[in-house]
Amino acid sequence: MxxxxxxxxxxxxxxxxxxxxxxxxxxxxxxxxxxxxxxxxxxxxxxxxxxxxxxxxxxxxxxxxxxxxxxxxxxxxxxxxxxxxxxxxxxxxxxxxxxxxxxxxxxxxxxxxxxxxxxxxxxxxATTSVATFAIGQIVNANWRITRHLGSLVPDWADGEELPYELGARKIGIVGLGSIGTRIAHILKHAFGANLAYFSRTRKQHLEASLDMPYKPLHELAEFSDILVVMVPGTGKTISMIDSSVISRLGQGSVLVNIARPAIVDAEALYNGMKEDRIAVAVFDGFYGGDSDFGLRIREDFPDRLLVTGHIASxxxxxxxxxxxxxxxxxxxxxxxxxxxxxxxxxxxxxxxxxxxxxxxxxxxxxxxxxxxxxxxxx
Amino acid sequence: MxxxxxxxxxxxxxxxxxxxxxxxxxxxxxxxxxxxxxxxxxxxxxxxxxxxxxxxxxxxxxxxxxxxxxxxxxxxxxxxxxxxxxxxxxxxxxxxxxxxxxxxxxxxxxxxxxxxxxxxxxxxxATTSVATFAIGQIVNANWRITRHLGSLVPDWADGEELPYELGARKIGIVGLGSIGTRIAHILKHAFGANLAYFSRTRKQHLEASLDMPYKPLHELAEFSDILVVMVPGTGKTISMIDSSVISRLGQGSVLVNIARPAIVDAEALYNGMKEDRIAVAVFDGFYGGDSDFGLRIREDFPDRLLVTGHIASxxxxxxxxxxxxxxxxxxxxxxxxxxxxxxxxxxxxxxxxxxxxxxxxxxxxxxxxxxxxxxxxx
The missing domain is CATH 3.40.50.720 (NAD(P)-binding Rossmann-like Domain)
Known part of the structure; x- marks a missing residue:
């Protein structure tokens, strides 16, 4: 030709x-x-x-x-x-x-x-783009970056616990497709994080190579300081992260959802943030104007939200x-x-x-x- | 005992x-x-x-x-x-x-x-902490994150060039101490960036393992889409990044300085931002109130600055x-x-x-x- x-x-x-x-x-x-x-x-x-x-x-x-x-x-x-x-x-x-x-x-x-x-x-x-963006947002959430941007001196509250290094964090990955897998690789190899995952399908080669055990979703929530959600939005995944999952997170956890917003139940998220169980929530794309709890989350916890308008890819x-x-x-x-x-x-x-x-x-x-x-x- | x-x-x-x-x-x-x-x-x-x-x-x-x-x-x-x-x-x-x-x-x-x-x-x-924070800020600057935080839809200007993946970026590292080296490793292995460096001392083993050539500082500036400054603050490094360096950056570059602010000359930075040569500048710790150009930078380019109060470590x-x-x-x-x-x-x-x-x-x-x-x- x-x-x-x-x-x-x-x-x-x-x-x-x-x-x-x-x-x-x-x-x-x-x-x-x-x-x-x-x-x-x-x-x-x-x-x-x-x-x-x-x-x-x-x-x-x-x-x-x-x-x-x-x-x-x-x-x-x-x-x-x-x-x-x-x-x-x-x-x-x-x-x-x-x-x-x-x-x-x-x-x-x-x-x-x-x-x-x-x-x-x-x-x-978009695997590379989304995984990179997710890593950036994990670092941002871990450092509570929104409180610090524009400050000339550290903006920690008196007696507040300092951020932990990612290597001292337990990070749970929900969904091990190409993006979740890439994120896991970077968190392990670049930052030494302690990983576990939940996925519809076991990925035993990754369990071994990333020292990343499989856990049922509720156990993964109990394990995780940072929970990263990376599943497709389907009828089966909508509200997959509901109150039964969020209630198992420890106090001060970070929830990172770069997937479709509706995978996290908005009411459960609101309650989780109100109870300080979720200290920071990351979303790329957020609930629409018809979501009452979405609106309340934005109103009540503006500095604990890292929301972007679906730009990861x-x-x-x-x-x-x-x-x-x-x-x-x-x-x-x-x-x-x-x-x-x-x-x-x-x-x-x-x-x-x-x-x-x-x-x-x-x-x-x-x-x-x-x-x-x-x-x-x- | x-x-x-x-x-x-x-x-x-x-x-x-x-x-x-x-x-x-x-x-x-x-x-x-x-x-x-x-x-x-x-x-x-x-x-x-x-x-x-x-x-x-x-x-x-x-x-x-x-x-x-x-x-x-x-x-x-x-x-x-x-x-x-x-x-x-x-x-x-x-x-x-x-x-x-x-x-x-x-x-x-x-x-x-x-x-x-x-x-x-x-x-x-603090090597691990500072390198991790720097990576997060590089991703933030690359995506112009300050424009997007809080937006529910993408906030790009009409006709604006999209961000590039880090793997499509040329990144120059100034200073290959423990932190600069860690940053280089992560940028190469996790994100596939195209690297070069300037350092007082040649590090030939890293040149080979990271496919990262040494360049004199001015050439490094010409090479770099993103210039990462990671040198100690000494009498010899103050104003090391001056107008002769900044004038060699291409239009729309990103400057990341997690080291002491004074390593970058404030007037040169101001002019570089005014000419859109530097699209985004990242500082952890910024010029004090006695720096006129520091104040002008904050006033004139607030959404192109990612400034934090010395929290990387x-x-x-x-x-x-x-x-x-x-x-x-x-x-x-x-x-x-x-x-x-x-x-x-x-x-x-x-x-x-x-x-x-x-x-x-x-x-x-x-x-x-x-x-x-x-x-x-x-």
Whole structure:
């Protein structure tokens, strides 16, 4: 294949057809998300496809209009691909390639599958970014950094216990997917932490190499000075960290949740902070405005919260990796009708085979949620 | 030696005498710093010494009074051991054991040595704490964390470049003492950063094992997306990072100085931030109120500064390690008149043999500087 760049503005003469011989319903690829580097879509242009990115957030109605005649949809924005929106592309749309892994609130996968549309995601692409961000936040929480930023002298209360080195901390990891595993490696090898973990699947090679015993979730909570939650947001993990878990944490613990907020029950978190059982809570993405306890936590414990707006995966490299992976998935589905990163009933016979590869859960959105400028990673 | 606790309230009958036969001028040990765990002084009590800690910050006059008749002085507070204060202990005081390494602004070592008093410090005790804190702040600066804390959605400006993963960053380390070396190891092994360094002494084994070339300081600045400064504060390192260095940084660089603030020239830093050459500056301990440029930096670039009040070494473990080391130094000086951690002319024939073992520079203090509650590490 020639390596020179294919024309991008004019419609190219040659077009790849799907391997199964079906004619493409269109040559348009809808792309959303301001963080997508459009140059990475060159492989699609070389196939005669025409990536097109609207310059604003799309309402459901706008999305439906944009999807008409589209053959592939690279979802990197904050819009919600509802059944109604997807139905407008019926007959042409063959694949929704979601950038990130927390697709549940952004793409109606069941509706897509019913329409014969494959939905893919990009597991693993943000592992390095999210693990690095999590380590930074663990250090921040351990040092109570929010109390110290901007101070010229130490801001400890009289008689307050000093922070402990991470090597003197017992750290429990909930979920040993690629991100949880990376975090565990860094905590052990760089900082000498005393680790244990809970995961749906035992990982005996890691138990040995990281000197990290498996513990049932309640025992892990009893063990942990710092509890790091890194599981995907699924029906089975929502409110997994509930009052029965939090009540087993010792006084002054740190809870780090870089996964979807709803994995931690908001009321249980509120009570845990009120009882000083949880001294500091870290969230990347927080409960929405409809969560009373979420609001009360922000009001009552502002300096014991380290909340960010879902930025752990927001790096140039993670984003580019996701886009490259999504482009490959689009090509696979167009050529073969299948892709290894497909999700849902369509091509996901064992949805929990790798349960903990999710990066982070998005805030719950409706199609009309007003957005601040986002970069479109999930 | 019997292991049961020696009496602490009554004067014990038996007393160890110094090996050289000189009678001790007193049996009192002055201890300062609220973070000192007094239980760790048990070895001194077993020798018949009586540790005594005033419950407040000492002015020069108060310190002079407290020092009268004292044989050893464990300096863990924020007071300034001036010549005047030390002179009041002439004839009895044999050792000032300073907790930490940044003693220059706290102990008049030349005056002490003239009076025959050995001054010791505690190199290495805070390596783990300071390196960990530095890593956290590097991640924070890389993600522009201050802009995101408290936000529920990403807070990037329109068109703003996303953060890069540390593995896609060129990081320059200035100073390869124990802390700089630890930081380099973590950045390479945990995060895959592309490293280079400048140090007074070439460290060829590290150049090979960390794939980290040596560069002269100006070249290192040209190389670095993130410049990490980790050198001791001495006459030779003050303003070492001046305009000639900062002008060689590329646009949008990060400067991380966990060492003494004055190692970075404040005017050069101000100009570097004004030109957006330095996007984010990290300091643990900042210029005092007498620094015009320090004030202007805080006023003009508040959200591009990550300033903390000298807390990198403030962990329970580092503090306890320092106290244990100081107790040993006191015993060594009382028994043998010398200690391996002595500093100054007294027993420091080559003061720069290990130039980069310093933890972090304290804020410049006068004996009358008002203090917030401090824990007493330096």
């Amino acid at each position: 020639p390596q020179e760049a294919a024309p991008t503005d004019d419609r190219p003469a040659a077009r790849h057809m799907p391997a199964d011989g079906r004619a493409l319903g269109g040559d348009k690829v809808l792309v959303t998300g301001s963080g997508v580097d459009m140059r990475l879509l060159e492989p699609l242009r070389r196939r005669g496809l025409e990536p097109w990115r609207p310059d604003r957030h799309l309402s459901e109605r706008e999305l439906a209009r944009e999807l008409r005649g589209v053959v592939a949809y690279l979802h990197g924005g904050e819009e919600r691909a509802t059944e109604t929106a997807l139905r407008s592309a019926e007959g042409t749309l063959r694949v929704v390639a979601f950038l990130g892994v927390g697709y549940e609130n952004f793409v109606d996968v069941a509706a897509a599958n019913d329409l014969g549309i494959v939905v893919t995601n990009t597991p693993g692409a 927001h790096t140039r490299q993670a984003m580019d990796r996701m886009v490259r992976q999504a482009v490959k998935s689009i090509e696979n589905v167009l050529d073969h009708g299948v892709d290894e990163h497909a999700v849902g009933t369509f091509t996901d016979p064992e949805p929990y085979a790798e349960p903990y590869r999710k990066v982070a859960g998005p805030h719950r959105l409706t199609s009309d949620t007003p957005q601040k400028a986002g970069c479109g990673t999930h | 019997p292991q049961e606790a020696a009496p602490t309230d009554d004067r014990p009958a038996a007393r160890h005498m110094p090996a050289d036969g000189r009678a001790l001028g007193g049996d009192k040990v002055l201890v300062t710093g609220s973070g000192v765990d007094m239980r760790l002084l048990e070895p001194l009590r077993r020798r018949g010494l009586e540790p005594w800690r005033p419950d407040r910050h000492l002015s020069e006059r108060e310190l002079a009074r407290e020092l009268r008749g004292v044989v050893a002085y464990l300096h863990g507070g924020e007071e300034r051991a001036t010549e005047t204060a030390l002179r009041s202990a002439e004839g009895t005081l044999r050792v000032v054991a300073f907790l930490g390494v940044g003693y220059e602004n706290f102990v008049d070592v030349a005056a002490a040595n003239d009076l025959g008093i050995v001054v010791t410090n505690t190199p290495g005790a 403030h962990t329970r473990q580092a503090m306890d390690r320092m106290v244990r080391q100081a107790v040993k130094s006191i015993e060594n000086v009382l028994d043998h008149g010398v200690d391996e951690h002595a500093v100054g002319t007294f027993t420091d024939p080559e003061p720069y043999a290990e130039p980069y073992r310093k933890v972090a520079g304290p804020h410049r203090l006068t004996s009358d500087t008002p203090q917030k509650a401090g824990c007493g590490t330096h």
